[in-house]
Amino acid sequence: MPPTAVHIKNVSKRYRIGGVHPGYMTFREMLGDAISAPFRRLRGVNGDYQMIWALREVNLEIRQGELIGIIGHNGAGKSTLLKILSRITKPTKGRVEILGRVGSLLEVGTGFHPDLTGRENVYLSGAILGMRRVEIERKFDQIVAFAEMEKFIETAVKFYSSGMYVRLAFSVAAHLEPEILIMDEVLAVGDAAFQQKCLDKMHEIRREGRTILFVSHNMQAITRLCKRAILLEAGQVVADGEPHAVVNRYLSSNWKAGAEREWPEAAEAPGDAIVRLRRVGIHDEHGKLTTVLDIHRPFRIEVTYDVDEAGHLLLPVVELCNEEGTEVFSTHDTSEVWRRQERSAGRYTSAVIVPGNLLAEGTLIAHISVMSHYPTTILHIRETNAVAFQVVDSDEGKSARGDYVGPMPGVVRPLLKWTHQSEAPK
Amino acid sequence: MAFDSSGRAGSLEPTSNSVQNVSASSAPLEVSRVVIESEESGVQLSLGDLWAYRELLYFLTLRDIKVRYKQTLMGAVWVVIQPLMTMLIFTLIFNKFARLDTKDIPYPLFAYSGLLLWTFFSNAVTTGTYSLVNNSHLVTKVYFPRVFMPTAAVGAGLVDLAIASLLLISLAIYYGVRPSWGALMLPLMVFLAAMLALGTGMLVSALTVKYRDLRHALPFVMQFWMFASPVIYPSSIVPEQWRWILLINPMTGILEGFRAALTGQPFDWTMIAISAAVATTLLAVAFYVFRALEDTFADVI
Numbered sequence: 001m002p003p004t005a006v007h008i009k010n011v012s013k014r015y016r017i018g019g020v021h022p023g024y025m026t027f028r029e030m031l032g033d034a035i036s037a038p039f040r041r042l043r044g045v046n047g048d049y050q051m052i053w054a055l056r057e058v059n060l061e062i063r064q065g066e067l068i069g070i071i072g073h074n075g076a077g078k079s080t081l082l083k084i085l086s087r088i089t090k091p092t093k094g095r096v097e098i099l100g101r102v103g104s105l106l107e108v109g110t111g112f113h114p115d116l117t118g119r120e121n122v123y124l125s126g127a128i129l130g131m132r133r134v135e136i137e138r139k140f141d142q143i144v145a146f147a148e149m150e151k152f153i154e155t156a157v158k159f160y161s162s163g164m165y166v167r168l169a170f171s172v173a174a175h176l177e178p179e180i181l182i183m184d185e186v187l188a189v190g191d192a193a194f195q196q197k198c199l200d201k202m203h204e205i206r207r208e209g210r211t212i213l214f215v216s217h218n219m220q221a222i223t224r225l226c227k228r229a230i231l232l233e234a235g236q237v238v239a240d241g242e243p244h245a246v247v248n249r250y251l252s253s254n255w256k257a258g259a260e261r262e263w264p265e266a267a268e269a270p271g272d273a274i275v276r277l278r279r280v281g282i283h284d285e286h287g288k289l290t291t292v293l294d295i296h297r298p299f300r301i302e303v304t305y306d307v308d309e310a311g312h313l314l315l316p317v318v319e320l321c322n323e324e325g326t327e328v329f330s331t332h333d334t335s336e337v338w339r340r341q342e343r344s345a346g347r348y349t350s351a352v353i354v355p356g357n358l359l360a361e362g363t364l365i366a367h368i369s370v371m372s373h374y375p376t377t378i379l380h381i382r383e384t385n386a387v388a389f390q391v392v393d394s395d396e397g398k399s400a401r402g403d404y405v406g407p408m409p410g411v412v413r414p415l416l417k418w419t420h421q422s423e424a425p426k
Numbered sequence: 427m428a429f430d431s432s433g434r435a436g437s438l439e440p441t442s443n444s445v446q447n448v449s450a451s452s453a454p455l456e457v458s459r460v461v462i463e464s465e466e467s468g469v470q471l472s473l474g475d476l477w478a479y480r481e482l483l484y485f486l487t488l489r490d491i492k493v494r495y496k497q498t499l500m501g502a503v504w505v506v507i508q509p510l511m512t513m514l515i516f517t518l519i520f521n522k523f524a525r526l527d528t529k530d531i532p533y534p535l536f537a538y539s540g541l542l543l544w545t546f547f548s549n550a551v552t553t554g555t556y557s558l559v560n561n562s563h564l565v566t567k568v569y570f571p572r573v574f575m576p577t578a579a580v581g582a583g584l585v586d587l588a589i590a591s592l593l594l595i596s597l598a599i600y601y602g603v604r605p606s607w608g609a610l611m612l613p614l615m616v617f618l619a620a621m622l623a624l625g626t627g628m629l630v631s632a633l634t635v636k637y638r639d640l641r642h643a644l645p646f647v648m649q650f651w652m653f654a655s656p657v658i659y660p661s662s663i664v665p666e667q668w669r670w671i672l673l674i675n676p677m678t679g680i681l682e683g684f685r686a687a688l689t690g691q692p693f694d695w696t697m698i699a700i701s702a703a704v705a706t707t708l709l710a711v712a713f714y715v716f717r718a719l720e721d722t723f724a725d726v727i
Contacts, residue, residue: 011464015725083724087462087569090721096462106567113489115496120489127485128568156496 005211006062011094013055054080056235065209069222072232078215103178109169114158139175147171183214196406220361223392248292259291271381279304280386295393296356304349316350317369328411357415469718483574487581505586509541516658532601540657550583554627562727576627606690615684625708632716676704
C-alpha cells in the first residue's frame with residue numbers, strides 16, 4: 001500500500017457568525033458591544049456570537065497517488081476542508097500531516113494583477129502558488145504555449161478577454177507540479193474546451209501518480225475520474241469509498257425523487273377511480289434499486305399500479321427528461337398481448353428495459369403516466385418527477401467516450417460502430 | 427464544441443523530477459513534511475517558511491514597484507516631486523518667513539533630507555498597513571507567509587528612497603557639502619528607518635485586519651508623528667519641557683543621525699542607540715503579534 005500523503009486527524013473548525021457583526025469590528029462597535037453585552041445576557045441572549053462548526057472531527061487518510069473527489073451540499077464544509085489543507089486557515093481542533101509539496105488552486109488567477117503584463121503575472125502568480133523562480137523560468141515557454149498566448153504576453157492583463165485571462169491563469173497553475181494538488185470548483189469556470197483541458201490535465205497528473213483532492217458538483221467528473229469519493233454533510237464525513245455508492249448517497253439526499261417512490265396509502269396515490277399509481281422504481285440489470293447507473297449497462301424502470309375498475313385498455317407511459325428539462329424520449333407499452341387486453345381489477349407491475357449506451361451522462365428525471373386511448377384518450381395518472389437517477393461513465397473505455405474525457409454534447413450517447421480504411425498510404 | 431484535439435494536453439511534458447521523489451517504491455530523499463496544527467497549539471514563528479518563500483518577497487516587492495509606475499506619465503519623477511514640493515513649501519514658511527535657524531546646514535538641504543527619510547518611513551508604514559486588507563483576495567485564496575505583504579511595502583519604499591536620494595546628492599553638492607567618513611553611516615540610518623517602518627507596518631496591518639478603523643486613524647497619527655519628529659525643524663529649537671517627546675520618539679535619533687552622516691557632523695550616539703533599541707524591540711513584538719493573529723486573517727478579513 002502506498003504511504004500516506006495526507007493524514008487528517010480529528011479536525012474541527014469553528015466559525016463565528018455574528019448576526020450583528022461581520023468578522024471584523026470597529027473600536028466603536030467593540031465599545032458598544034462591551035456595554036450592551038451584559039444587558040443582552042440579562043435578556044437571556046447567550047453570548048455575542050453564534051458559533052457554527054464548519055467541520056466536526058473529520059478523520060481521513062489519503063494515500064499517495066489517490067484521486068479523491070469531495071462532494072456535499074453548499075455549506076457542508078468542503079471549502080473549509082480545502083482551506084485547512086491549503087494552510088489558508090487553521091483548524092480549531094485537531095491536526096493535519098502532509099507529506100509532499102502541496103499546490104492548491106482555490107480560484108483561477110490567484111495573484112494576477114490587472115496592471116501587469118502577462119509575462120509579469122506568470123512570474124508573480126507562479127511565485128504566489130509556490131513555484132521557484134528557476135522553475136518558472138524553465139517552464140515559461142511551455143506555460144505560454146499551453147495558454148496559446150504568445151502574441152499577448154507583453155500586454156497588460158486588464159486588456160485580456162476573460163477567456164484569455166482564464167487560459168493563462170490555468171496554464172500557470174497546470175505547470176505547478178505539486179505532489180499533492182488541491183482543487184476547488186475551478187472546473188466550473190470557462191468554456192467547454194477549457195474544462196476539457198482541466199480534465200485532461202487531471203488525468204495526466206493522476207497517471208503520474210500524484211495525489212489529487214478536488215471538490216466538485218460535477219458527479220460525472222467524480223465517478224469518471226476518482227477511485228474514491230468523500231461525502232460531507234454538516235461538517236462530517238458521512239460516506240467515504242467507492243464513488244458510485246457515495247454519489248448515490250449524495251443524490252438520494254439531494255433529490256426529493258430518489259430511485260424509488262411509493263404511495264402506501266391508496267387514497268393519497270396519484271390517479272383516478274380507474275387506476276392508481278402505487279410505486280415507481282429504477283433497477284439495475286441485477287434487479288437492485290439504484291440512483292446511479294453505468295452508461296453502458298441496461299436498466300429497468302418499474303411501474304406498479306392498482307386497477308380499481310375493470311374493463312379498460314391501459315397504457316403505461318415513461319418519459320425521461322434531463323436536468324435542463326429537455327425531453328430525452330417517451331416510451332409506452334407496445335407489447336402485443338397487453339396493449340389490446342382489457343384489464344381486470346388488481347395490481348400490476350409494468351417494466352420497461354432501457355438499453356445501455358443510449359442515454360448521455362447526467363441527471364435524468366422520469367415522469368410516469370397511465371392512459372387509455374380507446375375509445376377516447378384519457379389520462380388517468382400523470383406523476384411528474386416521480387423518480388430521478390444519474391447516468392455516469394466510469395471511464396472504462398467501453399462506452400461511447402472511448403478514451404476521450406472531455407465534455408460531450410447531446411441528450412443521447414449511442415455507442416456507434418466506426419470503420420476506417422487507409423485510402424492512400426504514404 | 428468539444429473535440430478540440432489541440433486541447434489534448436499533448437504539449438505538456440510529462441514531469442519526472444518532482445514525481446520520482448514520491449513514488450511509492452523508492453525511498454523519498456527530499457519530501458517536504460508539513461504539519462498543520464490547530465489554533466489551540468499556540469503561536470508558531472515558522473521562520474523556515476520565510477526562507478522557503480524568500481523569492482516571493484522579491485516578486486511581491488517588484489509587483490508593488492511596477493504597479494505604482496504603470497500608466498503614469500512621469501513615473502519615478504513623482505518620487506522626487508513629493509518631498510521636493512514639501513521642501514519648497516517649508517523652506518518658504520520656515521526659512522524665509524519664520525527665519526528658522528538650522529545652524530550649519532542650509533535649510534533646503536536640511537528639510538529635504540528630513541522629508542526624504544520621513545516620506546519613505548510614512549509611505550512604508552501606510553502602504554504596509556493597507557497591504558493585507560487591500561490584498562484580501564490573496565489572503566483568502568492561497569497560503570504564503572503573510573508578513574511578506576507589509577515587508578514588500580517597505581522594500582518598494584526603499585527603491586523610491588534610492589531614486590529620491592539622487593536629488594539629495596545634487597542638493598548636497600550644490601550647497602558645497604564635503605563628503606566625510608560619516609557618510610558611511612547613511613545606510614545604517616536608512617536600515618534603522620526601514621526596521622522601524624517594518625515593525626510599525628507589520629503591527630498595524632495585523633490589527634487593521636480586525637479593527638478597520640485603524641486605517642482612518644493612521645493618516646492623522648502619521649501627521650502628528652511627523653510634527654513630533656525633527657523633520658522640518660532642528661530639535662534644538664524645541665523648548666526644554668517638550669524635549670522628552672523627541673527623546674522617546676525613535677525617529678529622532680534616525681533623522682538627526684541621517685543628517686549628521688550627510689553633513690559630516692558629530693553623531694549623538696545615545697539617541698541612535700535608543701532608536702535602534704526601540705526599532706528592534708518593536709520589530710520583534712510586531713512579528714510575534716503578527717504571527718499570533720495571522721491564523722485568523724482568512725477568517726475575519
